Amino acid sequence: xxxxxxxxxxxxxxxxxxxxxxxxxxxxxxxxxxxxxxxxxxxxxxxxxxxxxxxxxxxxxxxxxxxxxxxxxxxxxxxxxxxxxxxxxxxxxxxxxxxxxxxxxxxxxxxxxxxxx
Amino acid sequence: xxxxxxxxxxxxxxxxxxxxxxxxxxxxxxxxxxxxxxxxxxxxxxxxxxxxxxxxxxxxxxxxxxxxxxxxxxxxxxxxxxxxxxxxxxxxxxxxxxxxxxxxxxxxxxxxxxxxxxxxxxxxxxxxxxxxxxxxxxxxxxxxxxxxxxxxxxxxxxxxxxxxxxxxxxxxxxxxxxxxxxxxxxxxxxxxxxxxxxxxxxxxxxxxxxxxxxxxxxxxxxxxxxxxxxxxxxxxxxxxxxxxxxxxxxxxxxxxxxxxxxxxxxxxxxxxxxxxxxxxxxxxxxxxxxxxxxxxxxxxxxxxxxxxxxxxxxxxxxxxxxxxxxxxxxxxxxxxxxxxxxxxxxxxxxxxxxxxxxxxxxxxxxxxxxxxxxxxxxxxxxxxxxxxxxxxxxxxxxxxxxxxxxxxxxxxxxxxxxxxxxxxxxxxxxxxxxxxxxxxxxxxxxxxxxxxxxxxxxxxxxxxxxxxxxxxxxxxxxxxxxxxxxxxxxxxx
Amino acid sequence: xxxxxxxxxxxxxxxxxxxxxxxxxxxxxxxxxxxxxxxxxxxxxxxxxxxxxxxxxxxxxxxxxxxxxxxxxxxxxxxxxxxxxxxxxxxxxxxxxxxxxxxxxxxxxxxxxxxxxxxxxxxxxxxxxxxxxxxxxxxxx
Numbered sequence: 053x054x055x056x057x058x059x060x061x062x063x064x065x066x067x068x069x070x071x072x073x074x075x076x077x078x079x080x081x082x083x084x085x086x087x088x089x090x091x092x093x094x095x096x097x098x099x100x101x102x103x104x105x106x107x108x109x110x111x112x113x114x115x116x117x118x119x120x121x122x123x124x125x126x127x128x129x130x131x132x133x134x135x136x137x138x139x140x141x142x143x144x145x146x147x148x149x150x151x152x153x154x155x156x157x158x159x160x161x162x163x164x165x166x167x168x169x
Numbered sequence: 170x171x172x173x174x175x176x177x178x179x180x181x182x183x184x185x186x187x188x189x190x191x192x193x194x195x196x197x198x199x200x201x202x203x204x205x206x207x208x209x210x211x212x213x214x215x216x217x218x219x220x221x222x223x224x225x226x227x228x229x230x231x232x233x234x235x236x237x238x239x240x241x242x243x244x245x246x247x248x249x250x251x252x253x254x255x256x257x258x259x260x261x262x263x264x265x266x267x268x269x270x271x272x273x274x275x276x277x278x279x280x281x282x283x284x285x286x287x288x289x290x291x292x293x294x295x296x297x298x299x300x301x302x303x304x305x306x307x308x309x310x311x312x313x314x315x316x317x318x319x320x321x322x323x324x325x326x327x328x329x330x331x332x333x334x335x336x337x338x339x340x341x342x343x344x345x346x347x348x349x350x351x352x353x354x355x356x357x358x359x360x361x362x363x364x365x366x367x368x369x370x371x372x373x374x375x376x377x378x379x380x381x382x383x384x385x386x387x388x389x390x391x392x393x394x395x396x397x398x399x400x401x402x403x404x405x406x407x408x409x410x411x412x413x414x415x416x417x418x419x420x421x422x423x424x425x426x427x428x429x430x431x432x433x434x435x436x437x438x439x440x441x442x443x444x445x446x447x448x449x450x451x452x453x454x455x456x457x458x459x460x461x462x463x464x465x466x467x468x469x470x471x472x473x474x475x476x477x478x479x480x481x482x483x484x485x486x487x488x489x490x491x492x493x494x495x496x497x498x499x500x501x502x503x504x505x506x507x508x509x510x511x512x513x514x515x516x517x518x519x520x521x522x523x524x525x526x527x528x529x530x531x532x533x534x535x536x537x538x539x540x541x542x543x544x545x546x547x548x549x550x551x552x553x554x555x556x557x558x559x560x561x562x563x564x565x566x567x568x569x570x571x572x573x574x575x576x577x578x579x580x581x582x583x584x585x586x587x588x589x590x591x592x593x594x595x596x597x598x599x600x601x602x603x604x605x606x607x608x609x610x611x612x613x614x615x616x617x618x619x620x621x622x623x624x625x626x627x628x629x630x631x632x633x634x635x636x637x638x639x640x641x642x643x644x645x646x647x648x649x650x651x652x653x654x655x656x657x658x659x660x661x662x
Numbered sequence: 663x664x665x666x667x668x669x670x671x672x673x674x675x676x677x678x679x680x681x682x683x684x685x686x687x688x689x690x691x692x693x694x695x696x697x698x699x700x701x702x703x704x705x706x707x708x709x710x711x712x713x714x715x716x717x718x719x720x721x722x723x724x725x726x727x728x729x730x731x732x733x734x735x736x737x738x739x740x741x742x743x744x745x746x747x748x749x750x751x752x753x754x755x756x757x758x759x760x761x762x763x764x765x766x767x768x769x770x771x772x773x774x775x776x777x778x779x780x781x782x783x784x785x786x787x788x789x790x791x792x793x794x795x796x797x798x799x800x801x802x803x
Contacts, residue, residue: 075337088340095344099351112694125354128303130699132347134784135310139340141791142317146333148798153326162330177745177755185742188735232748232756 060101067094079159081150085143092136099129175220176229176242179213179252180295182206187287196271196279203283204263207290211260214252214294221249222649228300236300237364243300247504247653251297251427254511258419258632259290262519265628266412269522273410274322282322286416288315293424302350302360302436305428306343309392312424313339316417320409331404338401342391346428349385352377353436365436374445378437382446385432393425395489396459399482406478411522414474418481419515419632423507426488430504433492434657443495452493457587459486464594468601474531476598477517480557483591484510487572490584494575500654501647502571508646509556509564509636516632517553520546523621523629536602538611542618545626547606549633554599556636559592563640567647666715673715680708688781692770698777702784709785710792718797727793730786737783744775 067090074087103125111120147157154162171178186206190199220227226245230236244252266286274282292312299305317339321332354360356377357368372378387398394402402422406414433442442448460483467479488510491503523546524539525531540547556563569588576584611618620626639646688701713721748757758772759765 072341075341081333084337088337091341092344095347095351098348102351102355110695125351131303131307134699135307135314135343138314139310139336142314143333143336145794146317146321146329146336148795149321150326150329150333153329174749174755177749181742181745181755185739185746188738191735192732230754233754233759 060097064094064098064101067091067097081147081157081159082144084159085140085147088143089136089140092132092139096129096133096136099125099132172216172220174229175213175217176227176244176298177231179210179217179256179298180242180291182209182213183287183291183294187284187291190280190284190287193280196276196283197267199280199283200263200267200270203287206287207256207259207263210256210290210294214249214256217244218249218253218649220244221246222652237359237361240304241300241361241363242298243363244298245653246649246656247430248297248427250504250508250649250653251424252294254423254508255290255293255297255420258416258511258515261628261631262412262416262419262515265415265519265522265625268622268625269412269526270410272526273324278322282319285315285318285322286413288312289319289416293420296424297427300362302353302362302365303347304360305431306347306350309346309428310343312421313343313392316413316421319413319417320405322413323408323410325408327404328408331401331408335401335405338391338398342388342398345384345388345391349381349383349388349432352381352384356381362431362436366438369436370438370441378441379446382432382437382442386429386448389425389429389432393422393429393489394482394485396455396463396482396486399459399463399485402482403475403478406481406518407472407475411518411525415515415518415522418478418518419511422481422485423511426485426492426503426507429489430492430657439495439658449493449495452489453584456486456490456493457584459483460490460587460591461594464591464598467598468594470598471533472531473533473536473602474518474521476602477514477521480595480598481510481514483595484514484557487568487588487591490588491568491572491575494579494584495658496575496578497651497654497658498571498578499575500657501651502568502575504650504653505571505643505646506568508650509568509639512564512632512636512639513553513556516629516636517550517557519625519629519632520550520553523625526625527618527621533601533605536606537609538606539618540603540607542611543620546621546629549626549629550606551599551603552633552637554595554603556640558595558599561640562637564636564646565640567640567643571647669715673711677708677712680711681705684708684781684785688777689774691777692773698780699784701777702781702786703788705781705785706788706792709789713792713796718793722793725789730790730793733782733786734790737779737781737786740779740782741776744772744779748772 071087071089071091071094075084075091078084078087103122105119105121108119108121109117111123150162151157154165156162183206186202190202193199193202217227221244226243228236229242231240231242270279270282289312292308292315295308296305296312299308317332317336320335321329350360353365356372356375357365359365359368369378391398406418409417433448463479463482463486467476467483470476470479484506488503488506491499491506521531524536524543527543528535528539552563556565559565559569569592572588573585576588684701684705687696687704688698691697691701709721709725745756748760749755751760753760758769760768761771762768
């Protein structure tokens with residue numbers, strides 16, 4: 053089995069697990085958003101590498117070219133990237149408001165304050 | 170001409186109203202526009218449902234690009250039903266929202282609130298109507314992002330952390346769904362649901378397909394808050410503004426259940442999901458645990474909004490139990506409970522919003538004597554509670570009747586007993602509220618509490634009234650649910 | 663940033679080229695790589711660079727909040743409007759073929775307008791996001 057030939061999947065898996073681990077293990081809300089971004093990026097790479105055909109060019113009709121990469125996954129993931137940007141912006145906005153309301157961005161300290169009140 | 174374009178207008182009318190709301194700086198104008206858009210959406214979903222019931226599935230090719238290549242909107246009996254639930258709840262909650270939102274949200278944010286509300290409505294309707302797997306993800310994110318905003322508008326500062334928690338969990342769920350869709354695209358080369366349904370069976374137990382199935386199941390389960398992936402839901406419902414809680418509780422999880430149904434039964438097909446991968450061995454135990462554990466946790470809550478949130482988790486358990494049994498009766502029970510629970514829980518949360526407007530708190534101890542000071546609101550609450558328990562003549566009874574029947578069909582006395590045990594637990598948590606509200610006098614020296622305004626009482630009673638009416642006359646709800654169940658199990662899209 | 667003369671001058675020199683490049687990416691999207699998303703982000707980045715160097719107050723003189731707010735909505739409305747135009751001209755929603763006398767120029771016109779809508783909304787949104795973060799908790803600096 054050609055393990056190294058599928059290196060793009062290895063990159064995807066490593067990134068995905070890294071991001072997922074950061075989201076789960078870190079108490080700092082900013083780091084959680086960073087983890088979430090890494091997690092989403094792995095999916096972008098999954099889609100982008102899916103559409104690439106080795107030896108194929110950009111899918112624009114030109115004389116003398118017969119092999120094109122599949123543009124659809126790239127277009128799809130452009131949408132997902134925009135969604136990711138929106139999610140990140142919203143997450144960071146919430147963190148700014150949380151910092152103003154609780155005075156901290158550490159999950160453990162926020163939980164403590166919630167118990168007090 | 171309009172009839173032919175109904176599927177797209179269903180989405181575009183609330184969508185076009187959203188930016189217009191943003192332009193209208195005055196909150197009252199934005200509210201009026203949102204109200205018009207949501208009523209138009211309701212009218213269109215009623216027309217669509219009647220069209221589907223008389224002529225069969227309706228298909229609409231966006232931009233006139235034919236189905237497997239372009240994005241197709243496809244309406245059949247199951248998603249016409251979900252569209253009706255979502256748009257009906259939206260249309261009922263917007264009249265209610267004006268007073269409630271004016272009370273709970275600063276005036277300068279009103280037009281933004283209605284913009285987000287309309288976007289959320291658009292997203293939920295879009296998830297239900299689309300026949301394209303990736304388009305489903307896009308609409309899901311539109312509805313999710315706007316619901317994070319809506320939750321964060323709650324007055325309590327803990328609304329912010331609840332919204333953030335939901336954002337993290339929701340994004341993971343949605344990303345799992347995209348991974349699943351991507352893997353399906355890899356093996357089949359198509360995103361159209363009907364096309365996927367045709368191309369997947371020949372692949373059999375291809376490993377990529379199985380992995381895609383796993384990702385989609387977990388992603389959808391996160392979104393619908395299936396035990397043990399429910400962690401985000403109680404906080405989000407507790408701290409969101411009252412109108413938002415009512416809307417999300419009645420629609421968001423229902424649409425997530427629809428995603429699950431769509432993927433399991435239409436795309437992968439019952440043979441693959443139930444017979445090959447024996448999904449029922451996963452869903453049924455989780456559903457039963459959700460019913461028992463979450464009902465029990467609900468009993469110990471002093472914040473009634475949180476109590477109802479846990480009760481929602483238990484009700485989701487009933488829905489998933491129905492799906493997990495995968496028989497026509499079980500599936501009918503699950504689908505009809507989508508509608509029934511939307512009406513009941515929507516009405517209950519609206520009643521709580523009325524109490525919050527007048528009393529300023531939804532904690533148990535502040536509800537003393539409300540049976541006398543707010544008789545109409547509390548009576549609505551009691552009727553909704555009876556429906557949660559499953560007393561005859563309410564919609565809760567109908568759902569449980571079919572669930573128990575489905576369990577008995579499979580000779581599973583244990584499941585039937587567990588469903589009834591869930592009802593017993595519901596009696597306890599509903600009774601706690603009734604006892605405090607009716608049997609204790611209003612606290613001495615407290616400010617006089619008036620009945621809620623009519624603009625909030627009427628929407629509350631519309632939903633509670635629906636949960637009584639459809640408990641007596643079940644021809645529409647059970648009829649459609651049964652049709653949808655047969656269609657889903659038949660494997661035909 | 664008052665004393666960083668090099669930055670201030672370079673920014674001023676670069677601004678027209680950044681905005682022009684954004685417009686190139688926008689309108690060349692029919693024929694080559696490009697389109698509304700990319701163009702909108704480049705256009706927004708131009709404003710963000712200006713705000714970073716000359717201060718948010720000055721940037722807001724060029725792009726006041728209410729204008730940006732209107733632009734966000736206008737881009738989306740343009741997109742949906744093209745969709746409705748297709749519908750009223752007898753086609754399906756977002757059907758570009760019916761927009762002009764022949765399908766090919768209809769497709770051209772349709773995608774051009776839709777991408778313009780996308781570009782306007784994306785640029786306005788990027789600027790809003792930046793202003794919202796950068797101006798928060800500061801004296802409208």
